Amino acid sequence: MDHYYLFVITTLLITLTPGADTVLVTKNTLVQGKGVGFKTGGGVCAGITIHIAIAVLGLSAIIANSVLLFQIIKYAGATFLILMGIFTLFSKKPHLNSDTNTSEKTPKGSYFMQGMFSNVLNPKAIIFFMSFLPQFIVPDEHTLLQMIIIGITPVLITFIWLFFYVNLIHYIRVWFNQPSFISAFQRLTGFMLITLGVKLAFERR
Template sequence: MNEYFLFLFTTLLIALTPGADTVLVTKNTLSQGRRAGLKTVAGVCTGIIIHELLAILGLSAIIASSVLLFNIVKYVGVAFLIFMGLSILLSKKYYNTNNITNSENQKFETPSFFQGLLSNVLNPKAIIFFIFFIPQFIKPSENISLQMFLLGVTPVLITLIWLAIYVNLIGYIRKWFNKPTFQSIFQRITGFVLITLALKLAFEKGQ
């Protein structure tokens, strides 16, 4: 049980550490509202589930053991982040959150889930996490299936709870987001952060 609490604490720290997922959740919540933010969170959590399934099926191990496959995942993820960053930087369209109708909200929110999903699925660090970190907390002498279930559900629940709380917290500052000056500055910061994360990922040493 002590090992599980250590895993729980470490997973919580990882979830609290800002990354590309957090940037996208922030952007979508401020520009499109809590619903879009929560859809992005759902996409991120779905990505975590996909990584866990891949790890269980052994596909992640194959990717992690192949420099070519690992780099393909890595650079597709880099390209996605750069694309998102440039799209935000080049966008001159601002959203007035007080004047968006429900139908417009649905139109704006459509890509939110997939942004969160791709941001997580195309992150090679997640592959490493599930392949090399989780197994350290599994005891061969105990029920393997139960341990895998607990260690698999924990990151999803922690990420879901934390990002849902985060979405609701930043949802309260949306009234300031209607100001064009704030929107312009925020879009540029978001774009630069995503591109910086992409470059950091691109130049990190792999295996």
């Protein structure tokens, strides 16, 4: 592979750039605890895996070149973020006394699905993987092996980063065990998710 180290550095910088995934992981970890944060982060990694699989199979090019499919994914992603923001704004404000505050009424897999849908329903990720990954693959030189390495790398980098990030958020969450902070934080993240959803809906290709 040509310039694999550049691929790693670029992927790391993109992973560290805050976005909807980061907002969601931060919210779920700070409000619900480390376990929920890991589930959300696992969903994000699953979403990246799906994007890479689609890119490798060549479906990304079809989606990116189809105005209808691209618009469907874009508006589905925007709707998801806006609904998550509204749900966050009007959800109950839990206390942060332990890591077991997740509502019993909430399905265990829902946080994983939140992370996955947040990532999968991002049309910019489709364009990114479609245009970014092929630049580092050398034709006729173990193409399948190169695709596997290139595909696994973003998932591993994201997994390592989110593992560190969730533990960091979990560590500092005990400093903010105040109802006023919880309320303000949920309002902030709710508005951020809605803003990101609206921004995505009006964003051009």
